[in-house]
Every structure is written in structure tokens, then in C-alpha cells.
Amino acid sequence: MLLSTAELSAQSYSYKVKYGLVHAGMATLVHTVEDDVLNSIFVIESSPWLSTLWTLSDSVITEYMIDMGRLVNHTRAIHEGSYHRNYEVTFSDSDMAIVNGKKKAVEIEGLRDIPSLLYDLSFTKFNNGDTLRYRMWDGRGSGVLELLVEKVGKPTLLKPFEKPGWRLTPLNSTRKSRANQIQLSMLYSKSYPHKPIRIEIDTKYGGVQMRIENP
Numbered sequence: 001m002l003l004s005t006a007e008l009s010a011q012s013y014s015y016k017v018k019y020g021l022v023h024a025g026m027a028t029l030v031h032t033v034e035d036d037v038l039n040s041i042f043v044i045e046s047s048p049w050l051s052t053l054w055t056l057s058d059s060v061i062t063e064y065m066i067d068m069g070r071l072v073n074h075t076r077a078i079h080e081g082s083y084h085r086n087y088e089v090t091f092s093d094s095d096m097a098i099v100n101g102k103k104k105a106v107e108i109e110g111l112r113d114i115p116s117l118l119y120d121l122s123f124t125k126f127n128n129g130d131t132l133r134y135r136m137w138d139g140r141g142s143g144v145l146e147l148l149v150e151k152v153g154k155p156t157l158l159k160p161f162e163k164p165g166w167r168l169t170p171l172n173s174t175r176k177s178r179a180n181q182i183q184l185s186m187l188y189s190k191s192y193p194h195k196p197i198r199i200e201i202d203t204k205y206g207g208v209q210m211r212i213e214n215p
Helices: 114-122 175-179
Strands: 009-019 022-034 037-046 057-065 070-080 083-091 096-099 102-105 131-137 142-152 165-170 183-189 196-203 206-212
Touching (some): 022 114, 114 183
Antiparallel strands (some): 009 022, 057 070, 096 102, 131 142, 183 196
């Protein structure tokens, strides 16, 4: 269930990014909706001290038609240490994407990327035990993401930072995620529309946490 509006509205979230116990940087997620068109930007940047050792500067810019459930434009820039990739993608009505100037056949209906998914989840009515299924675009290709919805309660000794809300965890994985032991968890607020309060990514190299600054 998505918000439909002909008026201009905006949502902005700021996150602190930690790598293990170390403050590693900041992230910003901004959604702007006008006449049922979502424009989003999601940016993660390393802190100045970390940038002297290893630079992180990733961004995703999205244009998404809410009423039709269709991506229009997707721009992704990945700058992680010495690894650099940029993707400029335009989607057409005829199940075709132009990826960095090259045509690629893609089933457009229901396709989302990370910013449009995070927006969608904010306006989804969650039920404990639900399985949500999405087709995702990652910059150059698509895949299926299945999320298990779990209702979480009050903080405990084992989970002192737990907040009442909804935890979403993937049920499926890719060969790359299994090789790197990647585990994803997202926490959305109990209130509706839901706020993306926390995003956690655990890997064999360590854990990354994004916590909202003003929940």
C-alpha cells in the first residue's frame, strides 16, 4: 500500500554509520514526491578520518512512478577504496533499459531499487510473519528479494538497543552474499508511516550499522 498524492511532500533521514564500534561516516536518505512521482537520493560517505585510509562514497538517485509502480531513472555511483563504478540507467515502457548507453531487456513492471524500496516499505501495512517479495535493480541487473516481517518488542539485556517496531530480514541469498557471509536486517518504526530506523549489514569482515539520528 503506497501513499498517493498530487501535492509536494518530502521526507529526510540522517544516519550515523558505524563499522563495529567505530564511527565510520554518515548517510542521508531523502524522498520527494510530487504528482505521484518519487525522486529519491541515498548517499553514504566515510568520515574525514577514515577517508585518509579508505574512502567510501556511494550514492543512488531514483526517479520512480508510484501510481504505475515503475522505475524511470536510476543513477548509481560506487566509490569504495580503489573500486569505482558508475551506472546511468533509463527505463522505457517496452521492457527495455538503457544501461550506460547500452540496451538491455528488462521486465519493468514492479521493479524497484534501494531508495524506492525503502520508500515503499514506509507505506506498507506489516503483519507479523508476512513474506514480502520484490524484484530489485542493483545498477546493472535485476534479482528477487524476499523479506520476512517480524514484530519486535522492548529492549532486553541481549538487545539493549531494541525498539518496538518491525524487523525485515531477507529469506533468500545470492552466491556473492553467501561467500562473504552477508546478513541484512532493517528495522522500521511501529508507527505508520514507518520510519527506517536502522539498517544493519553483517559480513565476515565485520558489521556495518546505520542508525537514524532523530527517530
